[in-house]
Amino acid sequence: MEISLAPETIAYLGSFPITNTFFITIIISLLIIITSFLLQRKINLIPKGFQNILEWILENLLELIDGVTKNREQTRKFFPVVATIFIFVILSNWIEIVPGLGTIGLKHFQEGKEGIIPFIRSNSADLNMTLALSLVVVILVQFIGITALGVKKYTGKFLVSPLKKPYFVGTFVGALEIISEFAKIISFSFRLFGNIFAGEVLLTVALTLVPYFLPLPFLLLEIFVGFIQALVFAMLALVFMKIATEHH
Amino acid sequence: MELLGNLGINGKLLLAQIINFLILLWVLKKFVYTPLLNVLEQRQTKIKKGLQDAEEAEKKLEVIKKEEKRVLKKARQEAQKIIEKAEKQAQKNSDEILKDAQKKAETIMQSAQKEIVKEKKKILQEAKSEIANLVFLATEKVVNEKMKAKTDKNLIEKIIKEK
Numbered sequence A: 001m002e003i004s005l006a007p008e009t010i011a012y013l014g015s016f017p018i019t020n021t022f023f024i025t026i027i028i029s030l031l032i033i034i035t036s037f038l039l040q041r042k043i044n045l046i047p048k049g050f051q052n053i054l055e056w057i058l059e060n061l062l063e064l065i066d067g068v069t070k071n072r073e074q075t076r077k078f079f080p081v082v083a084t085i086f087i088f089v090i091l092s093n094w095i096e097i098v099p100g101l102g103t104i105g106l107k108h109f110q111e112g113k114e115g116i117i118p119f120i121r122s123n124s125a126d127l128n129m130t131l132a133l134s135l136v137v138v139i140l141v142q143f144i145g146i147t148a149l150g151v152k153k154y155t156g157k158f159l160v161s162p163l164k165k166p167y168f169v170g171t172f173v174g175a176l177e178i179i180s181e182f183a184k185i186i187s188f189s190f191r192l193f194g195n196i197f198a199g200e201v202l203l204t205v206a207l208t209l210v211p212y213f214l215p216l217p218f219l220l221l222e223i224f225v226g227f228i229q230a231l232v233f234a235m236l237a238l239v240f241m242k243i244a245t246e247h248h
Numbered sequence B: 001m002e003l004l005g006n007l008g009i010n011g012k013l014l015l016a017q018i019i020n021f022l023i024l025l026w027v028l029k030k031f032v033y034t035p036l037l038n039v040l041e042q043r044q045t046k047i048k049k050g051l052q053d054a055e056e057a058e059k060k061l062e063v064i065k066k067e068e069k070r071v072l073k074k075a076r077q078e079a080q081k082i083i084e085k086a087e088k089q090a091q092k093n094s095d096e097i098l099k100d101a102q103k104k105a106e107t108i109m110q111s112a113q114k115e116i117v118k119e120k121k122k123i124l125q126e127a128k129s130e131i132a133n134l135v136f137l138a139t140e141k142v143v144n145e146k147m148k149a150k151t152d153k154n155l156i157e158k159i160i161k162e163k
Helices: A020-042 A050-069 A072-097 A128-147 A153-157 A168-209 A213-242 B002-006 B009-144 B149-162
Strands: A010-013 A016-019 A105-111 A113-118
Touching: A010 A020, A010 A153, A016 A020, A016 B009, A020 A128, A020 B009, A050 A072, A050 A213, A050 B009, A072 A113, A072 A128, A072 A168, A072 A213, A072 B009, A128 A153, A128 B009, A168 A213, A168 B002, A213 B002, B009 B149
Parallel strands: none
Antiparallel strands: A010 A016, A105 A113
């Protein structure tokens, strides 16, 4: 058993390292894209089968977003980002439930010991993916804030002149705001990464210690954690977007 | 930078993940969210309209039912009126016919009576002359003696008339 924070590289495409997590990312993305294409042709006023399930999920999400924004127009604006984060993250998280996690892979030798480079590793357990998502969200939040409030008002949140009331306090708070924007990136990416990585380690350990029955409750727990983390990521993104559109 | 490397963060992979997410966002928005949300909205408006229509139809039905009752009532009243009128008319007609018939019968009766009286007179006259003849013949036989015909006859007729 071998646990590595960084995803393992399984092949190189030129100088581009294809890690097991990137491989899974591509598979999930293809799955989503193909499903979208198939679904798009079948979307009907009278829902059927898969459209029903998706409508149910999206409608609940829509209501949730409505509850935060209290504004239908804003909901329609934020909805694509929030929904995409939710769908992508929950699928990524649930990959760790797939049998073969950490056990099927390439044999390799390191420092004289035999090990395995697994093919399947949840891409949420890869900081590249979580960091990518948080960067997208935080940058998007800045854009939304600027379009909603205008450049002057939005930057006024962060850069406060020390000559105005309440003088240096305002400036200090502005500086804290800037730091908090960066903290968002870190908290976003490490929260998801930490939860899912820990889940993977837990499952691998449980599987190694007692291969039968014992992993079962942990699998159920990981399904729950995967759902919660996806929801948390999407909701936090939503809340940050909403806050960016409001004055102080 | 070494810390980032230890955590497995790699610039190329990071960029690839960002691009991947943006592609996903675009695809889902174009092929799933927009059409699906449109469909949801369409359905909502359709259902709302359907419910409204149903309510309206119910209201209309009630109005029509009331109208129906009213019309039926009116029709019944009119029919009653017509029947009454017809009855009256029939009564009048029958009265007239009866009166007419009575009148006719009376006239017929009167003319018949007149005729009868006339006939009676005529018959009586004829009978008188016949009787006069018979009496004359009988008298002639009895007397057995022929008088002058004219005076005899006149005599007998006088006697009958005097009687």
